[in-house]
Amino acid sequence: DPSHTGTSVFINKQNLLFSLPLISVCAIYAYFKFVPLNIGLSLIGAGIVIYKTVTGIQARAIEKKEEKIANLDEKFLEELAADEIQKEKLDKKREAKKKHKADNKAKQRIAAAKKKGSTSSTPKNGDAEDDDDDDDGDISTFIKKKKN
Numbered sequence: 001d002p003s004h005t006g007t008s009v010f011i012n013k014q015n016l017l018f019s020l021p022l023i024s025v026c027a028i029y030a031y032f033k034f035v036p037l038n039i040g041l042s043l044i045g046a047g048i049v050i051y052k053t054v055t056g057i058q059a060r061a062i063e064k065k066e067e068k069i070a071n072l073d074e075k076f077l078e079e080l081a082a083d084e085i086q087k088e089k090l091d092k093k094r095e096a097k098k099k100h101k102a103d104n105k106a107k108q109r110i111a112a113a114k115k116k117g118s119t120s121s122t123p124k125n126g127d128a129e130d131d132d133d134d135d136d137g138d139i140s141t142f143i144k145k146k147k148n
Contacts, residue, residue: 032040078085 035043
């Protein structure tokens with residue numbers, strides 16, 4: 001191919017991939033040939049330790065970033081859902097208020113009915129009447145009055 005020049009041997013990835021085994025064999029041979037064994041092995045060990053340390057730190061950094069993103073996602077979702085949550089809380093408060101109001105009205109009605117029942121219905125011949133009967137109260141509240 002006439003487009004290849006002598007300065008750029010690895011013009012594409014295919015040439016680089018084909019030449020990597022030869023380059024690695026030559027580099028290993030040169031390393032052990034020209035570097036003494038005791039220094040070379042200690043440098044290789046130190047390189048492995050440094051590599052393991054760096055990869056461990058990177059892994060922890062990635063985990064922290066993922067955890068931070070997860071926390072941000074939860075906070076973001078809470079912010080998005082805050083309106084709905086606030087609306088639900090408000091609805092619950094309203095329901096509780098209505099229920100409390102209804103309970104109070106019912107208690108007041110019962111107390112008024114008992115008060116009316118105790119004053120209007122007196123025991124006859126010394127017989128005590130049961131409190132379970134709700135129909136003993138004043139019936140006049142259900143009767144329509146005639147207009148003149």
